[in-house]
Amino acid sequence: MLAQKRKIDDTEGDDHQNGSNGTMVDNGNMKLPHVAGVLRVCDELRTDLQTRKRIRSQDEAPESKQRTVVPMETSLRFLELLQLQRAAYTHTRSTKQVTSEEKLSMDKLNLDYQNVIYEIRHLEKEIAACEDIETEYQKIELISEEEFEKAHPEAPTDPHAKMLARLNHELEERESLVKQGEELTKELNEAKDENDTALQELETLDAELSEALKSTIPLQKRLGVRATAKREQLERAKLLPDPLFVLYKTSIGYMEAMDNTDMEVDIIGDAELAVDFTSRTPLAPVADQKPSSADEMEVDQPADNEGAGSKDHADHSSTLYRRHPLSIQWSLKDGLSQDAVAKVSFSYLTSLEIVVVSTEVLQTLEHIPGTLLGMGIMAGDTGTDSPNPSNAYQQSA
Numbered sequence: 395m396l397a398q399k400r401k402i403d404d405t406e407g408d409d410h411q412n413g414s415n416g417t418m419v420d421n422g423n424m425k426l427p428h429v430a431g432v433l434r435v436c437d438e439l440r441t442d443l444q445t446r447k448r449i450r451s452q453d454e455a456p457e458s459k460q461r462t463v464v465p466m467e468t469s470l471r472f473l474e475l476l477q478l479q480r481a482a483y484t485h486t487r488s489t490k491q492v493t494s495e496e497k498l499s500m501d502k503l504n505l506d507y508q509n510v511i512y513e514i515r516h517l518e519k520e521i522a523a524c525e526d527i528e529t530e531y532q533k534i535e536l537i538s539e540e541e542f543e544k545a546h547p548e549a550p551t552d553p554h555a556k557m558l559a560r561l562n563h564e565l566e567e568r569e570s571l572v573k574q575g576e577e578l579t580k581e582l583n584e585a586k587d588e589n590d591t592a593l594q595e596l597e598t599l600d601a602e603l604s605e606a607l608k609s610t611i612p613l614q615k616r617l618g619v620r621a622t623a624k625r626e627q628l629e630r631a632k633l634l635p636d637p638l639f640v641l642y643k644t645s646i647g648y649m650e651a652m653d654n655t656d657m658e659v660d661i662i663g664d665a666e667l668a669v670d671f672t673s674r675t676p677l678a679p680v681a682d683q684k685p686s687s688a689d690e691m692e693v694d695q696p697a698d699n700e701g702a703g704s705k706d707h708a709d710h711s712s713t714l715y716r717r718h719p720l721s722i723q724w725s726l727k728d729g730l731s732q733d734a735v736a737k738v739s740f741s742y743l744t745s746l747e748i749v750v751v752s753t754e755v756l757q758t759l760e761h762i763p764g765t766l767l768g769m770g771i772m773a774g775d776t777g778t779d780s781p782n783p784s785n786a787y788q789q790s791a
Contacts, residue, residue: 428481435474442468536560630661633668635718635742637749642722656727662739663720671719717750718742733757748782 536542542560543549549559607622631642645659724738735757741750780786 428478428485431478432475432482435471435478439468439471442471531557531561534561534564536564627661630665630668630720633665633672634661634720634722635744638718638720638722638740638742641740641749645722645724658725658727660723660725661720662723663718665720667719714743714745716744718744728757746780746782746785748780 537545537560539556539560542556542563546559546563550556607625611622631639634642642659642661645657648654649657649659718741721739721741723740725734726736726738727733728735735755737754737756739752739754741752742748743750775781
C-alpha cells in the first residue's frame with residue numbers, strides 16, 4: 395500500500411515537472427498526464443484481475459492473507475482512478491476557462507481586424523473620391539513641365555510640390571499680366587480722352603469750316619469755282635453701288651484727263667433714302683421710294699377688276715425692276731454755245747444687278763438720231779435682254 399501511494403505521488407510529481415499546464419511530452423507528442431495514469435492503472439487492474447482469476451482456478455485453497463491483499467490493492471487502484479478522474483475534471487474545467495478566454499481574445503482581435511479592414515476600405519474610397527474630384531486647378535491652362543523646368547531648374551522633383559510650384563508660377567504670371575493690362579487700360583483710357591478732346595475740336599473746326607464754306611458759295615458762283623459742289627458730290631458718291639461708283643470715277647477721270655468741258659457728271663437722287671437703302675438687305679422692299687429721275691421706268695398698276703394674277707405680276711415687276719435711289723447723269727453740251735443738248739442717266743437695278751441707261755434729248759442732233767443715242771454702248775446689247783445670265787430668264791417669265 396505504501397508502495398502504491400509512492401507511485402501515485404511520483405506520478406503527481408511528474409505531472410508538476412512536465413509543466414504548469416499538466417501536459418507531458420512522449421516522443422515529441424503532447425499528452426495529458428492523467429490520461430497516461432488512467433492507462434497505467436487500467437493495465438495494473440487488468441493484471442490483478444488476471445492474477446486473481448488464475449488463483450481461483452487453482453485447486454489448492456488460497457491463503458487468507460493473499461485474499462485480503464488482492465482486494466485492497468484493487469481498491470487502491472480504484473481510488474487512484476477516482477483521483478485521476480478528479481484531476482481530469484479539474485484540467486478540463488481549467489482548459490475550458492483558458493479556451494474561453496483565448497476565444498474572447500481571438501474574437502476581440504477578429505473584431506479589431508474587421509474594424510481595421512473597414513477603415514482601410516473607407517479610406518480607399520475617400521482617396522478614390524479625392525482623386526476623381528474635379529477641382530479648379532485642373533481647368534487652369536498651365537505651361538508644360540518642360541518649359542517650367544527650363545525656367546526653374548531648382549524646381550522640386552516631387553509631383554505634388556512641382557504642381558504647387560507650377561500653380562504659384564501661373565499665379566505670379568497672371569498677376570503680372572493683370573497689372574500690365576491695367577496699365578494698358580489706363581493708357582487706352584487716356585488716349586481715348588485725348589481722342590475725344592481732339593474729335594470735339596475737329597467737330598468744332600468742321601462746323602466752322604462749313605460755315606466758312608457756306609459764306610464763300612456766292613463768291614464761288616461768281617468765280618465759277620465748284621469746290622463746295624464737288625465736295626458734296628464726293629460725299630454722295632460714297633453711297634453709290636459698286637458699278638455706278640466705278641462709272642462715276644471713270645467719267646470724272648476721263649473729263650480731267652481730256653480736259654473735256656462739253657460734259658458734266660452729276661449724282662442725282664435722294665441721299666437720305668440711299669443711306670436707308672444701303673442698311674437693308676438687297677431683296678428688302680424700299681418703302682415710299684421716290685423716283686431717282688424723270689426717266690425712271692414706270693410700272694402700270696393693275697386695275698381692280700384684273701384679278702389676283704395681274705396683282706402678283708405687278709408686285710413681281712416692281713420688285714424685279716427696283717432701282718437704287720441714286721443714279722448718275724451725263725449732261726452733254728454744245729461745244730459752241732455750251733447749252734445742254736442731251737442727258738444720259740445710268741441707274742442700277744438692285745434685284746437684277748445690272749445698270750440700265752435712259753436718254754433725254756433736249757435739242758435736235760444733226761448726225762445722231764435721238765432714238766439711237768443710248769444704243770450700242772456695249773457690244774451685242776440691244777436693251778431687250780438682261781446682260782446678267784443668272785437672271786436673264788426672269789424677264790421672260
